[in-house]
Amino acid sequence: KAGVTQTPRYLIKTRGQQVTLSCSPISGHRSVSWYQQTPGQGLQFLFEYFSETQRNKGNFPGRFSGRQFSNSRSEMNVSTLELGDSALYLCASSAPSYEQYFGPGTRLTVT
Amino acid sequence: GESVGLHLPTLSVQEGDNSIINCAYSNSASDYFIWYKQESGKGPQFIIDIRSNMDKRQGQRVTVLLNKTVKHLSLQIAATQPGDSAVYFCAENISGAGSYQLTFGKGTKLSVIP
Numbered sequence: 668k669a670g671v672t673q674t675p676r677y678l679i680k681t682r683g684q685q686v687t688l689s690c691s692p693i694s695g696h697r698s699v700s701w702y703q704q705t706p707g708q709g710l711q712f713l714f715e716y717f718s719e720t721q722r723n724k725g726n727f728p729g730r731f732s733g734r735q736f737s738n739s740r741s742e743m744n745v746s747t748l749e750l751g752d753s754a755l756y757l758c759a760s761s762a763p764s765y766e767q768y769f770g771p772g773t774r775l776t777v778t
Numbered sequence: 779g780e781s782v783g784l785h786l787p788t789l790s791v792q793e794g795d796n797s798i799i800n801c802a803y804s805n806s807a808s809d810y811f812i813w814y815k816q817e818s819g820k821g822p823q824f825i826i827d828i829r830s831n832m833d834k835r836q837g838q839r840v841t842v843l844l845n846k847t848v849k850h851l852s853l854q855i856a857a858t859q860p861g862d863s864a865v866y867f868c869a870e871n872i873s874g875a876g877s878y879q880l881t882f883g884k885g886t887k888l889s890v891i892p
């Protein structure tokens with residue numbers, strides 16, 4: 668069974684730009700969550716989607732948004748990028764039995 | 779203000795010894811707990827989980843203990859191997875009701891001395 672895949676793996680953007688990251692969950696997983704990992708703040712929850720609906724949301728500004736498609740694939744978007752948005756963005760999908768599996772992440776660098 | 783990198787606690791163990799990594803969680807209503815291992819340049823890897831109605835769960839070479847009274851979680855790794863070197867995170871699910879909102883601990887760096 669293929670794991671969680673994320674594209675792109677690396678991205679460099681300029682302040683003020685926007686970015687879209689993509690996540691394909693494990694086949695059969697309907698819940699997709701996004702996390703931001705930085706050296707300063709550690710791993711922080713962004714949001715969770717289930718059946719195309721946002722089910723949970725973390726404490727991030729509205730510049731961070733996401734969506735989920737009918738095939739459970741998910742995208743997250745960050746608008747008006749700031750230097751502090753540089754991070755590893757991780758996607759996780761969850762099995763019906765609760766286990767949550769992470770992808771390799773997208774490394775975003777904002778210059 | 780300027781962000782400061784997290785100073786991870788470090789645990790150094792001799793190859794073959796047992797390792798114990800501890801974690802305090804914050805929300806007494808959390809119903810599900812997970813331990814993850816993260817190697818450099820990779821996403822967190824699921825190790826073992828435990829639900830709040832249990833106090834112990836065993837996997838292959840790993841055991842998780844949950845003490846709800848003091849809100850404490852521990853991960854025991856038996857016969858630690860060099861491949862176990864990584865950062866270990868505990869996570870609690872604060873959402874409940876089958877949905878997910880994991881809060882992660884700061885992590886512990888495990889170094890295995892060959």
